[in-house]
Amino acid sequence: MQILLATTNEGKVRELRKLLEDFRVEIISLKDVSIKFDVKEDRSTFLENALKKAKEYALYYSIPVVADDSGLVVDALGSMPGVYSARFYEIEFGGKVEDQAKTTDQKNIQKVLKLMEGEKNRSAKFVSCVVFYSPEGWGLFAEGECMGEITEYPQGNKGFGYDPIFKPEGYDRTMAQLDIDEKNRISHRGRAFSKLSEKLSKIIT
Amino acid sequence: MQILLATTNEGKVRELRKLLEDFRVEIISLKDVSIKFDVKEDRSTFLENALKKAKEYALYYSIPVVADDSGLVVDALGSMPGVYSARFYEIEFGGKVEDQAKTTDQKNIQKVLKLMEGEKNRSAKFVSCVVFYSPEGWGLFAEGECMGEITEYPQGNKGFGYDPIFKPEGYDRTMAQLDIDEKNRISHRGRAFSKLSEKLSKIIT
Numbered sequence: 001m002q003i004l005l006a007t008t009n010e011g012k013v014r015e016l017r018k019l020l021e022d023f024r025v026e027i028i029s030l031k032d033v034s035i036k037f038d039v040k041e042d043r044s045t046f047l048e049n050a051l052k053k054a055k056e057y058a059l060y061y062s063i064p065v066v067a068d069d070s071g072l073v074v075d076a077l078g079s080m081p082g083v084y085s086a087r088f089y090e091i092e093f094g095g096k097v098e099d100q101a102k103t104t105d106q107k108n109i110q111k112v113l114k115l116m117e118g119e120k121n122r123s124a125k126f127v128s129c130v131v132f133y134s135p136e137g138w139g140l141f142a143e144g145e146c147m148g149e150i151t152e153y154p155q156g157n158k159g160f161g162y163d164p165i166f167k168p169e170g171y172d173r174t175m176a177q178l179d180i181d182e183k184n185r186i187s188h189r190g191r192a193f194s195k196l197s198e199k200l201s202k203i204i205t
Numbered sequence: 206m207q208i209l210l211a212t213t214n215e216g217k218v219r220e221l222r223k224l225l226e227d228f229r230v231e232i233i234s235l236k237d238v239s240i241k242f243d244v245k246e247d248r249s250t251f252l253e254n255a256l257k258k259a260k261e262y263a264l265y266y267s268i269p270v271v272a273d274d275s276g277l278v279v280d281a282l283g284s285m286p287g288v289y290s291a292r293f294y295e296i297e298f299g300g301k302v303e304d305q306a307k308t309t310d311q312k313n314i315q316k317v318l319k320l321m322e323g324e325k326n327r328s329a330k331f332v333s334c335v336v337f338y339s340p341e342g343w344g345l346f347a348e349g350e351c352m353g354e355i356t357e358y359p360q361g362n363k364g365f366g367y368d369p370i371f372k373p374e375g376y377d378r379t380m381a382q383l384d385i386d387e388k389n390r391i392s393h394r395g396r397a398f399s400k401l402s403e404k405l406s407k408i409i410t
Contacts, residue, residue, distance in 0.1 A: 047260075048253050055252075137349070138400050143342040195343050202408050 001204060002026045003132075004033070006057050006067035015184060016066065019197040023204065033061060046071060046083060046129040047141060054133035062135050066196070070128035070189055072162045074112065074150060076121045081112065085161070088112065109154055109165055122149040126166060126175075128188035130196050140199055144191030148175075159183060206409060207231045208337075209238070211262050211272035220389060221271065224402040228409065238266060251276060251288060251334040252346060259338035267340050271401070275333035275394055277367045279317065279355060281326045286317065290366070293317070314359055314370055327354040331371060331380075333393035335401050345404055349397030353380075364388060 005016050005027055013029045020027065030036060039056045041049040046069040054067035071085030081088035089097040089107035094115045097107040116122065126146040133139040147169045154164035156176030163176035168186055175183060184190040210221050210232055218234045225232065235241060244261045246254040251274040259272035276290030286293035294302040294312035299320045302312040321327065331351040338344040352374045359369035361381030368381035373391055380388060389395040 043253075047256065048248075051252065051256070136400075138347040138404060139345070140404075141344050141346070145342075195341075199343060199345075199408055203404050 002028060002063055004057060004061060004063050004065045005029050006039075006053050006065055011180075012068075012189075015190070016193060016197070019193055020201070023201055025204065041069060041083070041086075044083060046127055047131070047143065049083060050129045050131040051133070051139075051141065054131040054139065058133040058135045064132060064134045066130060066132050068128055068130040068189065068192065070126065072112070072124060072166065073127055074116070074124040076119045076123070077112070077115055081108070105161055109162060112150065112162065113153070113165060116150050122151075124148060124150050124166065126162075126188040128192040130189070130192040132196060132200055140196060140203070142192045142195035142199065144188040144193070144195060146175075146186060146188040146191070207233060207268055209262060209266060209268050209270045210234050211244075211258050211270055216385075217273075217394075220395070221398060221402070224398055225406070228406055230409065235262075246274060246288070246291075249288060251332055252336070252348065254288060255334045255336040256338070256344075256346065259336040259344065263338040263340045269337060269339045271335060271337050273333055273335040273394065273397065275331065277317070277371065278330050278332055279321070280328040281324045282317075282320055286313070310366055314367060317355065317367065317370060318358070321355050327356075329353055329355050329371065331367075331393040333397040335394070335397040337401060337405055345401060345408070347397045347400035347404065349393040349395065349400065351380075351391060351393040351396070 001024060003025055005013055007013065008030045013027055017027045039053045041053065043049045043052055049069035050067050054065045057067065058065040071082055073079050073082055080093060084091050089104065089111050094111060097111050099107060125148065128144045129141060131139060131141040148167050151165050151167050151174055155174045156164050158178065159176045164174055166175045168175060206229060208230055210218055212218065213235045218232055222232045244258045246258065248254045248257055254274035255272050259270045262272065263270040276287055278284050278287055285298060289296050294309065294316050299316060302316045304312060330353065333349045334346060336344060336346040353372050356370050356372050356379055360379045361369050363383065364381045369379055371380045373380060
């Protein structure tokens with residue numbers, strides 16, 4: 001059985017391969033398909049975005065697809081950036097950040113830190129939803145969370161996205177200061193993928 | 206294990222009980238819960254509506270929930286009534302139907318037949334999406350379809366909804382002229398529920 005992981009991120013591909021290594025499943029990624037197209041993530045929840053992506057790719061390529069959508073949810077910002085996590089810097093909420101010299105990650109982080117200036121309640125969570133969609137018209141999904149808080153300034157250079165300003169519960173380091181194995185064990189995405197692969201393994205074998 | 210079926214329709218409850226009778230699962234319905242509330246089905250797809258309903262009830266009542274959303278998709282009407290199937294008569298598309306003397310089903314049917322007057326392409330399908338959502342943050346879903354065509358006038362008095370004007374492929378009678386067992390075997394909802402319970406049985410046992 002072949003499964004398409006809807007990503008071009010080799011790290012995610014390796015991770016899913018590891019989780020499903022006991023099963024006769026071959027994981028390919030969007031790097032391995034010849035005709036490429038993007039699916040617009042325009043839904044209001046992570047689960048709906050992941051579902052939309054998995055379904056559109058599965059029906060187009062006629063193979064089972066695993067897709068995920070993840071983001072940061074900050075209590076004091078009314079659950080923002082949420083589904084806007086990847087492009088938080090450019091949405092109207094809280095003002096846009098325009099700085100050509102910075103990467104998208106840096107602009108997103110700058111905006112969150114600015115909006116959180118002086119804020120006492122720094123509670124936040126990373127949320128990940130991962131969906132398996134079979135072109136036979138059925139599927140599985142799992143959600144994973146990682147509770148934590150927003151730091152006062154960025155620390156660490158591992159990981160990506162908001163990792164440098166997110167300190168997981170029970171840790172005195174940010175997500176960007178953790179080794180990849182440790183991050184995968186406690187991260188929202190790691191938890192969602194483990195949950196999904198545990199259920200999936202019971203169905204596809 | 207107890208599962209809440211998000212419906213007050215006893216027919217659906219009986220059907221799911223039958224499909225899961227080999228497993229140690231007790232099916233209860235919204236009739237059996239004390240605090241009742243409605244979930245607004247405001248999404249743009251059947252799957253997203255069913256997912257939203259299943260998730261909101263599961264998180265509120267803290268038990269696994271099965272929810273479905275279904276409807277009629279007519280090719281010549283640009284896939285309408287779709288997610289508006291239950292209240293097609295009152296939406297702007299194609300003009301509202303106001304007739305106090307008629308039931309909702311009758312008004313919806315009247316509108317579809319009027320919009321289909323003189324239309325040669327009468328292809329349509331019933332679509333059903335059913336979702337199992339566990340409060341542990343994972344779930345399963347399945348989609349079922351029943352291809353067919355829109356008749357020129359209503360026939361039969363079994364079933365409900367658009368059944369009297371829908372003739373399934375390979376049949377010379379409408380869905381409203383079929384016995385309940387025959388309908389369940391070929392219907393969109395029957396197919397979706399069988400697919401879901403087949404997968405679910407591998408996970409929950």
